Amino acid sequence: TDRHRGSQRWSASAGRDGIIHGSPVLKDQWTFIALIYDAPNEQARLIVNNQVFGGRARQRKSNPSTIIGAFNGAMDELKVYNRALSLEELEALYGKPIDVNIEDFAIKDRSSYRRKMEARRNPAVEAGQQFIAGYEELIIRDSVHSPNTLHIFGPGDTITVLGQAGDNWLEVSNQNGEKGYISASSLISNAYRTGKTKSVFRFTNWLGQLFMMNKAWNWFFAALFTLLLAVALKYRKPLNDWFIALGGKAETEASGSRNEGIVTTRKPVILDRYFPVARPKWWIISPGIVFALMLLGGSIWDPAETQWFFNEGARIIPTGFTLAIHWVLWSLSLIIILLILAITAESLHIAGPWAGMLRLAMLLILNLMAVVVCFYLAVGIILVIFGFILFVVALFTLLGRKR
Structure with a gap:
């Protein structure tokens, strides 16, 4: 129970989302209490007698436990189920209809995208399929989940899947008849299907690992991208002039006969007033900057809802939005779309069709590149601040010991 709005109320802890408050506790009366927690969809439903109280709920990672209490009174017929009961099942336990706020009882499935993501990360691998090792080493184990290396398949080796070995593991062999075991995820990450191109496989793998900040090479690429962006911003006007010349766009056009040689200035159009944009300098990379800030801010604000929005919730006409973060992400998405449309209009206007598309x-x-740079700059700034704090703490500790 928890005190809320002037009275002690039946309540359910919603973890990081606070408390779901129910109806007031009535003295000397038996009360039917039920709690449903749907972890994948991060929702909870508190039923007090015939009333439903709903809300978002997320267990804290530091305390993934269930606590029943605390109140002064008696408890009878405590039951714990390993699944979410239906409204009809709850009514059967209660012995009466549950008919207040029943529209809040249903929990919409908002976690299906996670299963789809998992399926994309670990696509089905069937017996008989063949792969080619794409890197220097492909480690083959002597059994499922074993740390022992049995074989090393090298680049260019052909790996044939012999069959499933359970728990996402496969039995495989190479062209020399050497057999062993490898996880399906490791095979897919380090080898490509026959008929595919090695260069495309390695490039897509590199893109997928670009935000792994524990890899030194990624920091080098982030620095290289920063340099390229600085050059592009500094020389944006010469670049615009080059695309204009490439597209054959001229400021004047000839009219009249050749003998007369009359030249008249091209009539200005409304887009000439706005394009090319001269200020601010970062105009041409503004969509990337906004998108990076959107991802960073959303990840700090609410990682789960940010993930849901980008995988399932993002659409022009908003549906299923229940939290403020959904509307903020949706608004920023519209801004990014408008910025891209403006950059498209600018390119086509100043350089013509094909040069403009280029x-x-x-x-x-x-x-x-701007998205990558913003992420690495943010992490770099955080590391610098954290390092400075550690330095100050260490300095004060050292000075304290000397005293």
């Missing part, structure tokens, strides 16, 4: 492709690549 300029747009360049800007999209620069914006992807």
Whole structure:
């Protein structure tokens, strides 16, 4: 129970989301209490007698336990189920209809995208399929989950899947008849299907690992991207002029006969007032900056809802939005779309159709670089601040010991 709005109320802890408050506790009366917790969808339902009280709920990682209490009174018929009961099952336990706020009882499945992501990360591998090792070493174990290395398949070796070995593991062999075991995820991450291209496989793998900040090479690429962005921003006007010349766009056009040689200035159009944009300097990479800030801010604010939005919730017409973060992410998404449309209009206007599309492709690549750079800059700033705090703490500790 918890004191709320002037009275002690039946309540359920919602972890990081606070407390779900129910109806007031009535003295000397038996009360039917039921609690449903749906971990994948991060929802809880508290039923007090015939009333439903719902809300979001997430267990704290530091305290993944269930505590029943605390109140002064008696408890009878405590039951714990390993599944969420239906409303009809709860009514059967209660012995009466549950008919107040029943529209809040249903829990919408908002976790299906996670199962889809898992399926994409670990696609089904069937017996008879063949792969080619894409890196220097492909470690083959002597049994499922074993730490012992039985074989090392080298780059170019052909790996044939002999069959499933359980728990996402496979029995495989190479062209020399050497057999062993490897996890399906390791095989897919380090080898590519026959008929595919090695260079494409390694490039997509590199892209997938670009945000792994524990890899030194990724920091080098982040520094390289920063340099390329600085050059592009500094020389954006010469770049614009080059694309204009490439597209054959001129400021004047000839009219009249050749003999007369009359030249008249091209009539200004409304887009000339706005494009190309001269200020601010970072205009051409603004979509990437906004997108990076959107990801960073969302990950700090609410990682679970940010993940849901980008995998399932993002759409032009908002549906299923229940929290403030959904509307903030949706608004920023619209801003990014408008910025990309503006950059597209600018490219086509100043450089013409095909040269404009070429300029747009360049800007999209620069914006992807901007996303990476913003992430690494943010992490770098956090590391510097954390390092400074540690330095100050160590300095004060050292001075204290000397005194």
